[in-house]
Each structure stands twice: as structure tokens, then as C-alpha cells.
Amino acid sequence: MEDPSPRVNFETMQRYHGRKVILCGQITSIENGCVRLQTADKGEVTVTGGSAPYEGRFVEVLGTVSSPNTIQELEHVNLNDNFSLEMFNELVKLSHKDAYIGMFST
């Protein structure tokens, strides 16, 4: 089975240095091709290397964790404005619990 790309928030992102992850966040600024996101657990993450345009308030980024607060983007999906980051955060927490991590990764 291929390697999973876990869904992460700022806290759990720290466990996946150099690995592919999926991060949802709210866009706070876009400058020089760098997109800054706020995650549901109030972390600030910079996304680099995106090519497709960003639209809307929320985005799901698939990318590689290159530093504790930077993700090198592979792809992203623009999300509707009604996207619930809080619920995404709950899913992230649940999917990292020992009891359920087998359904999501490892």
C-alpha cells in the first residue's frame, strides 16, 4: 500500500517532517507566491511553490512538510466559504488517536 498523506493541523504536522500531508487552513495573506494559512489550532503555516490560483477563504493543501511551519505545495483544492475548519480539526485529532490511526495511516 502506498504511503498515506495524513490530514494534519499545526500540532500534528510536526510529526511528519519530510512527508506528504493534507492541511486545511484559512488563507491570511498571499505574497510573492507564498501563501500564509492559519490552521484550526491557530498555527501559522507558509505554503510555498503553489502554481494554481488560490480562491476563497479556505484551502486544502497537499504538500511536503519542509520545516515546522512550512509546506512545499504539490497541489491544492480551493474550498467553499462554509467549510468548517473546526470540524476538520476534530477529524485530525480523531484520526491521530491510537484507536483509529490504523484506519487512516500506518
Next chain:
Amino acid sequence: MNFGAYGGDHGASQFGGGGFMASPAPGHGNQYGGGGGGGGKSKNAQSLRAFTIRHLLKETASADDDSFRADGHDIGTVTVVGRVTHFQEQATRVSLQVNDGTGSVEVTSWLDGQDTPGQKRLDWQVGRYVRVYGNLKLFDRKPSITGFCVKAITDHNEVTYHFLQAVMQHLHLTKGAPPQGAPAPAPGMGMAGPAKTPGGYGAPAAGGYGAPFAAAPAARGGDLHSDLKAVFNLPHALNAPNGLSVEQAIAELQRMGRNVSAAEVMAACEFLAAEGVVYSTCNDTTFKSTGS
């Protein structure tokens, strides 16, 4: 927002009012697991389960024919949600590779010449999220899904919802249903608003489990409706032949730390009655939970 309505009733949706009645224990027939053990195959084929792709592939890795089992239950129809990473259209079929971040699976959809409503091949572009309904099959000992319905996802909350549903169904099948009539004081499990803490499984915060009501938006009065529903689902309220009077309900609400006027509670009771959550018993101001 009612994701339970996607593609009709696909079970275990506390949002869709799909009659997710608690079954007494794992191993008893239910909507998405079929009966364990000697259950008839035809009945199991009617069940529908939400899976993460990794869970699906893991559980079925040791299968050597098309009779798959997961969590000790036969698998009928499955639904997965993921991004299309590969798309190939042939004369009679379309193959998609779908990746949900946990794993990747091939989906084959046979074409019958025209797009059915809600299922448009144009929407199945690489990079887009889709929900697939289908049957798991082995091709060359490799599991793949024969999809009979592939829909593009337009609201990304459905992706989150799908994974939560997969966890819930896994728990329901491995640990059994939560106790029936468990109070449901946790607000925000409905998809309409931002979720608070969903809480642990089986904890009182399970949130509208098995109730047809949770999809209703929290109208004015905040979460009075769900609080009131929890009150009517308290054990003593369920056991009382006539349920609770509005006055008793107000007293219970006050015990929960809510101060609301009698008029508000009466209006909320009428709302719940209209939703089928409670019904009036001995008089117009006494209500009992329908137990759903």
C-alpha cells in the same frame, strides 16, 4: 445541510434521519454491516458502509474471493470519498484512481451511454473530490471498486463528514451501539454550524445519535432544541408513561444551567413535535420522546 440525503438513505447518518436505530450489539443485523456470521448474503448485499480506503484495503487484504469482511461483518456496498488522481475513459467504461489521503483504489464505472442525473463524467477530473458508491471486487487479486455511482463533491465538508462517518460505523460494528436514549447535549455536531467538541464515542456528547432531528438548523434560541431533546431523552423522562410536562422540562433545563421562558420552551416543544422527536401525551403541554 443534509449529507445523509446524498444518494438517498445510505445508513448510519445521524444527520439524514435515516432511521439509525441502535442495534443491541455487534453481530446483529443493521443497516450497514449485515449480520455477522450466518447472515444471508442477499441481505448483506443491501448494506452500505463508509470506509477510508486504507481501512477497506487492510481489512480485505487477506480475502481470496469476492466475499469481503471488515470489522467482522460482510461488506456489501461501500462508499469512499477521495480525489481523482488518474482518469481514463474507454469505450464502455471509465477507470479512475481515487486517493483519499489514506490510500488509493481503482474505481471502474461502466458507461451506459448517458450520464445519469447527479453523475456527470465531466465532473470526474483529476484533482477533484468525488464520492463513489460501488462494490468491492478483485481483479488480478487486486481490490478495486465497481462503482455504480460517482458524484463530484461540491461541498468539502462532505469529505470531513465521510471520514467521521467511517469512524462511527467502525465503532458501531466493533463496539456496539451506544445506549439507547443517551442524552445528546452536545451542540454543533450538525453539519450546519462549526463543530464544538464532538466528544468521545459513547460519551454523553455523542450528539443526536440515532435521531432524525440533528439536521434541523438551530433556529432562534440557540441550541434550546437540542437541549430540550436531551431532556426528553433522559431515562426518567423516557420511562415516565406520559413523558414530561413543559414545567418539568423547564426544571430540567434549569438544572442544566439554562434559564428559558415557558413560552420559549413551549414553542420548542411544538417544534420538536413537528419534527417527530416528541409527541404530546395526556394533554397539549406534556410531551414524550419518540425514542428515536
